[in-house]
Amino acid sequence: MMETVLVAMSGGFDSFMAAYLLKKAGHRAIGVTFTLFEGTLFDSGDSARSGSRSAAAEARDLCRDLGLPHHVIDLSDVFAGRVVEPFIEGYRRGTTPNPCVLCNRFVKFGAFYDRAVEMGADMVATGHYARAERHDGEVILRKGRDVNKDQSYFLYAIDEKTLLRTVFPLGGHTREGLLVLARTEGLRLPRSRPSQDVCFLAGRRYTDFLSRFIKRRQGRVYLADGTLLGRHEGIHLFTIGQRRGINIPFGEALYVVDIRADENTVIVGTKADLAAHALTARDVSIRYPLGEGLSARVRYRQPDRPCTCAVRGDTLSVRFTEPVDGVAPGQSVVLYRDDIVAGGGVIEKRVALEKTIL
Incomplete structure (x- = not known):
């Protein structure tokens, strides 16, 4: 049976191929x-803003090439309230938010999904490299076949009802295979645009964007052992794991290992000081039974690391078999069982080895 599927189109290659x-x-x-x-x-x-308008025009032209209708819908209020403002507020509080997780949850699979249903859609689709497999009224979210493009990390918080009516056409493909297919079929490829980690920055440094909304406030920089090293111009200019921009002479490379908003201080240390053996997370979404054989990812581009976990009340506790770098409050930890997305949450605290949380 022919289904009506509304496809989120950015004007780029992936959504075009979807x-x-x-x-x-x-x-x-x-x-x-x-x-x-x-x-x-x-x-x-x-x-x-100008980039968004050119993307909409490109998407319209691509739909015309395919003989498809095309619509533009305004979701700017939702995007501002659910993505950009929490991004700003997170840095104000010394955390490192992940706007892509928020955008997928509240914009693409929130506001867009609701609008699509209103427009009579049977399903919605995006150009994510992930897979949603349906069995007997339930759905399992899996990694995409292309391990280099897999985007399941960003999708862990989508609710079951929405995921049941979502299709990821690219999930079983590799990007290289899709490029070959497009050339074989004689498709006009979209104009390439540089990939953006955070779309609304449009190539700007995140510190420049944040400085429009957060006043600089000087504070102290301490070594992990408590030694005062110098001063900083504002905690919003730093994120866990950052090396550049500390601007304090030291015998070896320094990294940001903690940000204490209530004290307006930044803690730095060596690479070894970055390691965390455990974490706790809030805003938890569990979508597959937990147990043995789990791994977790604390950043999109980091590999999965073996772990054990437990949920008590509203808190997810994760302990890693080996230490992990880059655990940053505000980012997401995503749990996997092989290629199945088991759940995840927003990191609240990195926990040192000597502390027990499980």
């Missing part, structure tokens, strides 16, 4: 592009 594959499979695909940067957080000359 739409192409859906049409080829016989679905009634409709392209949808979001307007995200029209709120008061972005002025009229903002590069993110």
Whole structure:
């Protein structure tokens, strides 16, 4: 049976191929592009705003090439309130938020999903490299086949109801294979645009963006052993694991290992001081039974690390078999059983080896 599928289209290659594959499979695909940067957080000359408009125009042209309808919907209020403002507030509090997790949860698989249902869609689709497998009214979220492009990390918080009506056409493909397919089929490839870790920064440094909203406030920088080393210009200019920008002479490389907002202090140390053996997380989403054989990822580009975990009340506790670098409050920890996404949460605290949480 032909299903109506609304495809989130950014104007890039991946979402274009998602739409192409859906049409080829016989679905009634409709392209949808979001307007995200029209709120008061972005002025009229903002590069993110102009980039968004050109992306919408590119998506419209790509849909025309495929013979698909195309719509533009304004989700800028949701994006500002659920993604950008928490990003700013997180850095104000000394944490390192992950805006892509928030955007997927509240914008793509929140506001867009709701709008798609209102528009009569049977399913929604995106260009994520992930897989959603349905069995007897339940759905299992898995990593994408392309290990270098897998984006399941960003999707752990999507609720079951939404995921049941979501399709990831690229999940069983590799990016290289899709490029070969596009050339073989004679498809016009989208104009390449540089990949952005945080779309609304539009190539700017995150510190420049944040400094528009957070006043600089000097504070102290301490070594992990408590030695006063110098001063900083604002905790929002730092994130856990950061090496550049500390600007304090020392005998070996220094890294940010802790940010204490209540004291307005930054703690630095050596590479060894970055290691964490455990963490706790809040805002927990468990989507698959926990038990033995679990691994966890604390950053998108980091490898999975073997771990044990437990949920008590609203708190997820994770202990790693080997120490892990880059555990930062505000980022997400995502649990896996082989290639199945078992759940995750927002990191609240990195825990030293001598402390027991499990």
